[in-house]
Amino acid sequence: MVNKFIMSKTLEESPNANINKTLLDKYLSLPMPEGKIVATYIWIDGTGENVRCKDRTLEFIPTKASDLPIWNYDGSSCYQAEGHNSDVYLNPVTIYRDPFRRGNNILVLCETYHFDGTPTESNKRRSCREVCDKVADKKPWFGIEQEYTLLDIDGRPLGWPKNGFPGPQGPYYCGVGADKVFARDIVEAHYRACLYAGVKICGTNAEVMPAQWEFQIGPCEGISIGDDLWMARFLLHRIAEEFGIVATLDPKPMSGDWNGAGAHTNVSTKAMREEGGIKEIEKAIAKLSECHERHIRAYDPHGGKDNERRLTGKHETSSIHDFSAGVAHRGASIRIPRGVADDGKGYFEDRRPSSNCDPYCVSEAILRSICLEE
Numbered sequence: 001m002v003n004k005f006i007m008s009k010t011l012e013e014s015p016n017a018n019i020n021k022t023l024l025d026k027y028l029s030l031p032m033p034e035g036k037i038v039a040t041y042i043w044i045d046g047t048g049e050n051v052r053c054k055d056r057t058l059e060f061i062p063t064k065a066s067d068l069p070i071w072n073y074d075g076s077s078c079y080q081a082e083g084h085n086s087d088v089y090l091n092p093v094t095i096y097r098d099p100f101r102r103g104n105n106i107l108v109l110c111e112t113y114h115f116d117g118t119p120t121e122s123n124k125r126r127s128c129r130e131v132c133d134k135v136a137d138k139k140p141w142f143g144i145e146q147e148y149t150l151l152d153i154d155g156r157p158l159g160w161p162k163n164g165f166p167g168p169q170g171p172y173y174c175g176v177g178a179d180k181v182f183a184r185d186i187v188e189a190h191y192r193a194c195l196y197a198g199v200k201i202c203g204t205n206a207e208v209m210p211a212q213w214e215f216q217i218g219p220c221e222g223i224s225i226g227d228d229l230w231m232a233r234f235l236l237h238r239i240a241e242e243f244g245i246v247a248t249l250d251p252k253p254m255s256g257d258w259n260g261a262g263a264h265t266n267v268s269t270k271a272m273r274e275e276g277g278i279k280e281i282e283k284a285i286a287k288l289s290e291c292h293e294r295h296i297r298a299y300d301p302h303g304g305k306d307n308e309r310r311l312t313g314k315h316e317t318s319s320i321h322d323f324s325a326g327v328a329h330r331g332a333s334i335r336i337p338r339g340v341a342d343d344g345k346g347y348f349e350d351r352r353p354s355s356n357c358d359p360y361c362v363s364e365a366i367l368r369s370i371c372l373e374e
Contacts (some may be wrong), residue, residue, distance in 0.1 A: 014153050015021045015030070017244025022201070028101065035059055041071055041090050042234050043112050046079025047120045048301040049249065049356050051234045061104050067091040080112065080120050085109035088120060089113045094227045099193040108199060109231055125226060128360035132222035135371040139270035141257060141347070141364055143218025147261035147355045149237065149253045150211045151246040157211035157254060158182045158245060169259065172210045182211050186236075186243055190215065193235045199228045208259040208316070218266065226360040229263075251300065251354035252309035260310035260317065261355035263333050264361055268347035269371065278336075279346030284370040285325050285334050285348060291369050292323040292333070298365040300354035307354045318351065 032038075039062075040245045042053045054073065062068050075081030075088030090110040100107040112120040119126045132140070150158040159182035160166055175181050187204055194201040194215075204215040204244040215236075217229045233249070252260040271280040288295065300306040304320065311320035318324050318333040325334040333352050340346035353362045367374040 009292075014244025016241055021242065030067065032103060032105075035061075037061055037106065038101055039068065039106050039108050040098060041092070041108045041110050042231070043073075043090055043110045044122050044230065044358075046075075046120070046243040048124075048358055049276075051230065051237065052078055053234070057230070062095065062106070065092040065095050065108070068084075068095075071110075075114075076210035080122065081114070083113065087115060089115070094127070094231070096197040096199065096231055098236070099196040101257050107231065107234070117311075122358075124358050124360035124364070125223070127363040128226060129223050131364045131367050131372070134221065135367050138371050139221065139369065140363075140367055141219040141221055141268045141273075142359075143216060143220070143261070143347075144225060144229050144353075144359055144362075145214055145216050145264040145266075146229060146232065147207055147211070147212060147214045147263065149209070149248050149250065149261060150186065150213065150240065151248050151253070153244065153246060157209070159211055168257070169208050169210075172206060172212075173208045175206050180210070181206050183243070183245060186240055186245060187213055187215075188237050188248075190232075190236050193239060195233050197231065197235065197273070199232050200224070201228075201232060202282075207261075209254065209307050211263060213227045219268075219276065223363075226277045226358075227364055229359045232240070237250060242365075251306050251356060257315075262310065262317075262351060263353040263355050263357050263359070263362070265350045265353050265359075265366070267350060267366055267370075272347060273345060281336065281346070281348050287369050287373060288334060288350070288366075289323045289325070292307055293364050295350075295352060295369070296320060298361045299352050300355050301356060301358060306356060307352070310354060311352065320352075 038055050039058050040053050042051055045052050071090040072087045072120050074086050076083040076086035080088050081185040091113060092108045092110050096107040097106050112123045113126050152158055171180050175313050176263050191204055200217055200220055207214050217232055220228055236247050271277060298306045307320055311317045313319040316330045318331055324332040326332040327336045328338040329335055335349040335351055
């Protein structure tokens with residue numbers, strides 16, 4: 001009964017949750033004019049963490065991103081330009097199916113550029129793409145485990161007592177039951193929306209802290225890991241919005257004896273996946289050990305300051321100050337899964353990236369270190 005009360009109180013306090021969503025159905029069921037679709041352009045704003053979007057009508061159905069027109073927006077309202085020269089340009093790069101409007105309507109992931117053709121500070125995709133092109137023959141695969149936390153609109157984790165704390169961590173990871181899991185509806189909706197959109201989502205689970213969840217993207221080759229993860233984040237925020245709940249990527253949303261949130265990044269090259277690949281994995285780990293500080297700076301949007309709150313050496317993390325590696329060791333910087341060690345080939349897991357990392361920065365840093373040795 002306590003949990004039901006908390007949930008109903010949450011929904012009553014949320015303006016979005018109070019809207020009768022069934023009223024929208026009669027408008028969404030109206031037939032679209034022949035030959036017209038709605039394209040939602042999506043981009044990363046100047047924070048390097050948040051996504052923005054806006055819609056436009058197209059009088060054709062594109063088959064690839066290059067078919068789409070370049071658009072612009074007010075960069076001064078997105079922390080990317082000054083008001084006296086505010087236009088920032090949206091260059092479409094990837095198309096996804098729209099799970100909200102359905103039909104032929106689309107979601108369009110975009111890169112952002114200044115008027116002079118230079119990428120904005122938050123456009124990390126461009127340099128990542130250049131690196132991915134250089135190492136394409138290595139066939140790098142990535143998988144990212146995106147952890148996130150669901151919050152009430154007052155910033156409190158969903159389902160937590162308003163004037164106290166839930167029981168200690170233990171029963172919540174992969175949990176089942178109303179006293180262990182909150183808002184599975186959002187997780188299910190997000191999972192299905194990702195599959196419909198064409199995002200390469202491969203799984204999901206409840207995490208260690210109550211109200212914390214995870215979804216996994218991959219395996220993706222090269223630049224597509226960043227594209228798919230950013231689109232999955234957009235879908236998560238957009239779906240949570242409808243429920244009147246906030247999905248935060250803060251790497252340590254609750255201080256104290258609670259797990260933080262990461263974006264554990266699984267990495268392999270073609271050589272690592274072949275027989276004897278464990279030697280290539282060990283070589284890659286040795287290279288990563290030589291540039292720990294550089295990777296820490298690349299693994300959250302604030303140059304490591306967010307990860308300072310998370311990478312403490314506790315709660316299944318390594319220390320931000322030290323590099324370590326081990327088989328099946330969740331307290332290490334780099335974990336080699338037990339099955340990989342047994343098989344002698346496969347992949348390694350970099351456990352350092354924070355939940356709010358830019359996946360383009362993470363994958364670029366890793367490829368520079370293990371493939372280009374930069």
